[in-house]
Amino acid sequence: MKTYRCDEMMCNGCVSRIKKGLDHEGIGHKVDLETKTVVIEEEKDYGKAVEILDDLGFTAVEQQ
Numbered sequence: 001m002k003t004y005r006c007d008e009m010m011c012n013g014c015v016s017r018i019k020k021g022l023d024h025e026g027i028g029h030k031v032d033l034e035t036k037t038v039v040i041e042e043e044k045d046y047g048k049a050v051e052i053l054d055d056l057g058f059t060a061v062e063q064q
Helices: 010-024 043-055
Strands: 002-005 029-032 039-041
Touching: 002 043, 010 029, 010 039, 010 043, 039 043
Parallel strands: none
Antiparallel strands: 002 039, 029 039
16 A cells, blocks of 8 residues: 545545546555645556646545
8 A cells, every 4th residue: 555645636526527537547555634745545547646646636645
């Protein structure tokens, strides 16, 4: 699992857009508006998930 912070995530609309984009590609994830984070479950999906987030207008910053 890897966690990314997306500071541009402001509302449930943002959460829905992220979930829809990741679901469309079959990427396992958890989105948390309160902490503005997206957790990607599988290592093989990290690169594609970051690409999708970027396409949706979110800057994914890897958390330690």
